[in-house]
Amino acid sequence: MKTIIKAHTQTAIPSARRVGSLAAAACAAVWLVAGAVPDAQARNGNVLPPTAQPLSWTIDDMAAAIANFSASGNDPAFYPDTPFQIIYRHPGNAFTVKPGTYFFVKLFYIDDSAPIIGDWPADKAAAADYIFGRTQLGAHDLEVEVDGKAFSLDDPGYIGGPVPTPNSPSGSAHLIQTGAFLTPLSKGVHSVVIRGVLDGDAMVAILGGPWAVEIAYTVTVE
Numbered sequence: 001m002k003t004i005i006k007a008h009t010q011t012a013i014p015s016a017r018r019v020g021s022l023a024a025a026a027c028a029a030v031w032l033v034a035g036a037v038p039d040a041q042a043r044n045g046n047v048l049p050p051t052a053q054p055l056s057w058t059i060d061d062m063a064a065a066i067a068n069f070s071a072s073g074n075d076p077a078f079y080p081d082t083p084f085q086i087i088y089r090h091p092g093n094a095f096t097v098k099p100g101t102y103f104f105v106k107l108f109y110i111d112d113s114a115p116i117i118g119d120w121p122a123d124k125a126a127a128a129d130y131i132f133g134r135t136q137l138g139a140h141d142l143e144v145e146v147d148g149k150a151f152s153l154d155d156p157g158y159i160g161g162p163v164p165t166p167n168s169p170s171g172s173a174h175l176i177q178t179g180a181f182l183t184p185l186s187k188g189v190h191s192v193v194i195r196g197v198l199d200g201d202a203m204v205a206i207l208g209g210p211w212a213v214e215i216a217y218t219v220t221v222e
Contacts, residue, residue, distance in 0.1 A: 045146045045185040047105075050157025054102050054181050055083045060124075062104050063160025063177035070109040070177060071170040078169065084181070087192055087217055094218040101221070103182035105144050107153060107194055108213075110137070111165060111172035118202030120174070121162060127176055128156035138200020144180055145193040153180055153196075185221050192217040 050059055066086060069078040074088050085097050087105040112120045118137060121130040130136045132154070142153040162174040182192070194217075199210030 044183070045190060046183045047144050047146065047151035047153075048181040048183065050155055050180070052181055054183075057082070057084070057181075059158060059160040059179070059181075060163065061160075062179065062181075063175065064163040066104075066106070066177060067109075067111075067161075067163055067165045067175045068168055070106065071111055071113075071165065071168045071172060071175060075169070085219075087182070087194075087219075089215060093216065094220070096220045096222060097185075099187055099221055100184050102184055103192075103219075105180055105182055105192065105194060107142055107144070107158070107178040107180070107196060108139075108198070109175055109177040111168065111170055111175040112162075113168070113170045113172035115206075117206055118200070121176075124159075124162065127159050127162060131159055131176070131178065132156065133200060135201045137198045137203050139178070139196060139198050142178065142196040143194070144182070145191070145195070146182065146185075147190050151180070153178065185219060187221045190219045190221065192219055 048054060062082070062084075065080040065082050069075070069080055069086075069088075072078045074090060079086070082104070084102050084104040085095055087095065087103055110117065118130065118135070121127045131139050140154060142158075144151050144153060158180050159176060159178055161176040163177075165172050165175045168175065193214065195212075195214040197210060197212045199212075203211055
């Protein structure tokens with residue numbers, strides 16, 4: 001059965017082992033456009049627009065970098081080398097980072113390992129209809145909430161991929177990762193929450209009903 005991983009780290013949807021990071025093992029975000037984000041904004045922990053390229057990384061770059069990590073169910077052995085703290089589901093769901101650290105928040109991922117859910121998109125242009133289309137996954141109400149402030153990710157721009165996964169631990173050939181960059185947080189303890197719903201026809205056909213997730217993380221900056 002595939003596992004949908006949803007935001008908040010990567011959560012898995014029972015029946016889709018790769019629809020996964022709207023969190024992390026069950027289905028589980030910075031505005032830095034071209035590296036120029038006002039200092040005040042960078043300190044406040046804001047989810048960046050999908051076109052942002054913090055530290056010169058794009059949403060697609062992150063999808064490729066964390067593909068095997070997501071497909072493995074967030075196995076630490078597959079944690080990628082990136083300049084970001086990845087927010088993902090794990091025991092305790094807590095992270096401790098240094099000031100100035102940028103983040104990438106995983107919402108959910110899905111790959112094309114068997115059985116394939118719905119009509120797998122042939123390219124990035126078709127990925128939006130696959131993720132948001134009512135006859136496919138039907139994703140909606142995708143959010144990242146930082147210290148009580150919610151940011152909507154109901155935007156095709158937050159879809160990374162499909163990216164090739166020739167060495168995927170799930171046996172997939174391609175993977176799609178939904179997530180967002182988050183600017184650095186000020187010193188102290190912060191809350192990051194991910195949530196979303198997938199209730200399109202293809203998803204309901206696999207699960208027998210809608211899939212919804214909400215995962216809370218704690219981030220300490222010291």
